[in-house]
Amino acid sequence: MLPQEIIRRKRDGKALTGEEICAFTAGLADGSWSEGQIAALAMAVLLNGMDAAEGAALTLAMRDSGSVLDWSNLPGPVTDKHSTGGVGDNVSLMLAPIVAACGAFVPMISGRGLGHTGGTLDKMDSIPGYTSQPDQKRFAETVRKVGCAIIGQTGDLAPADKRFYAVRDVTGTVESIPLITASILSKKLAAGLSSLVLDVKSGNGAFMGDARAARKLAENLVRVAGEAGLSASALITDMNQPLASAAGNAVEVVNAVDFLTGEKRDRRLEDVTLALASEMLLASGIATTTREAYDRAHEALESGRAAERFGQMVSALGGPGDFVENPDKHLPRASVTLPVPAANDGFVSAIDARAVGIGVIGLGGGRRTPQDTIDHSVGFTDLLPLGAETKHGEPLCMVHASSEESARRAARIVSSAYDITDAKPRTRKTILRRVTAEI
Structure with a gap:
């Protein structure tokens, strides 16, 4: 079954058969599908979706691409x-x-x-x-x-997903x-x-x-x-x-x-x-x-x-x-620590959390390609939460970086991610909803 034909069918908005999904999953696991082909099918699914039957078939096929663990000998629930x-x-x-x-x-x-x-x-x-x-x-x-x-x-637990996961990331x-x-x-x-x-x-x-x-x-x-x-x-x-x-x-x-x-x-x-x-x-x-x-x-x-x-x-x-x-004795420590000063007095009214995550990647704490090596020491600490009071010049957070240049760049990202206003915002709920099979 040709990869390009499976990609074409999903590109055109058609539902994939169980056989086609199994062929794709096998190609993920054995390497016969290229990264370009995997990315193309992923994009086709993103744009056109999958129905419930396709989704369940893909889930089970990726599960079955490797071994399934058995914990029946444990004296308690798993x-x-x-x-x-x-x-x-x-x-x-x-x-x-x-x-x-x-x-x-x-x-x-x-x-x-x-x-x-x-x-x-x-x-x-x-x-x-x-x-x-x-x-x-x-x-x-x-x-x-x-x-x-x-x-x-x-390597033997859902290996098809492991490869798919890396390609989707980038x-x-x-x-x-x-x-x-x-x-x-x-x-x-x-x-x-x-x-x-x-x-x-x-x-x-x-x-x-x-x-x-x-x-x-x-x-x-x-x-x-x-x-x-x-x-x-x-x-x-x-x-x-x-x-x-x-x-x-x-x-x-x-x-x-x-x-x-x-x-x-x-x-x-x-x-x-x-x-x-x-x-x-x-x-x-x-x-x-x-x-x-x-x-x-x-x-x-x-x-x-x-x-x-x-x-x-x-x-x-x-x-x-x-x-x-x-x-602290065992974990890696960044060579540069830099405070990010608040621009003015007030209260933290909004935070662009995604920008903070991108800031970590920019410091080297995440990947741009699957082959990237991570710097585990970098990141942010002492991040002020929503509703926190700020004083001009006092830290919104601390940047931990490998160089002064990357620290300053990350500081600019965090500074722009924080909105500070005169009025204290309302407290947000943390747990928004519970979903069960009955709902």
Whole structure:
């Protein structure tokens, strides 16, 4: 079956057959489709869409392009979460150990940065020695002993998606709902989960900037997951500002450790993390009410048990044994630090979160092409949130860069991303909507 004929059919707005989708997926996995052909079909899907049958077929074909994990020997439920991507979104780093400390098992297979958003795997790769792509034996052993493991796709887990993901990142085809759905669910289905919770972002820092589009994506994800036999629910959360006060890789890891140890917790980040933890505990059957689920998650965090699990996970996957106690000793540090001064007195009334994410890429903390090497040390810290009071000349944030030139360039981007007005804006809701199979 010729690739160009499959591309032509989708270009012309026709539905692809299961056979054609399987041929495309096989070409992704075995390399017989070129990057140009993959990009062309991705663009055709972006422009013309896929119906429910096509989307489900693509999801299952990408799942079946590799092995599917079996966790039936574990003495507890297996659950996970996936975020559609945001800026300053390091929730996974806290969420996996919180839920594991409550008795569930979380084999979290994460991705690298996509478009302007940061990738969980890139954050974990900033930890020296951490093996983010272990063999299946080590992955399974870590999940069994620690309760959680945050890793990337291994070569035999949804390999078709791994190649597709990299091409979409650099060809302007990220925002397609069928392709986002297939990418997310193929990995999660291959991970052998019994339940899944989805964090669908909405706002200027999300791929789904429009609230209606975010709801459509959430409903599509929950529906396709159900058709594939996976219990799923979704929370739609606000991404009209960075979620954490840090954006980058190593800087977000420090932020996560501070969160787990209680050194510092950004309020919106805590809201989202505990809401998702509650959903996962409900979905996995560990809790029977939302109140019970929240209390269990909160206790795991406050008691330090979640921080302990995170440290055990890092050590089990090759990282430093004292990482939680001494993250600054191990993480890379940028050579240049520069404050971004506020232009005037007032209140932060709007933040272009996407621009902040682009600023991280400009510093070298993200990729322009799939082959780019990331500088894990760069990024932003101490980002002021919406509603914060500003004083002329005082910092909106701190830039961490490899050179004075790149620091100044990033500072200009952040400065223009912040709107400061005389009036304090109204507080925005963080959790916008819950989506289940019944809705």
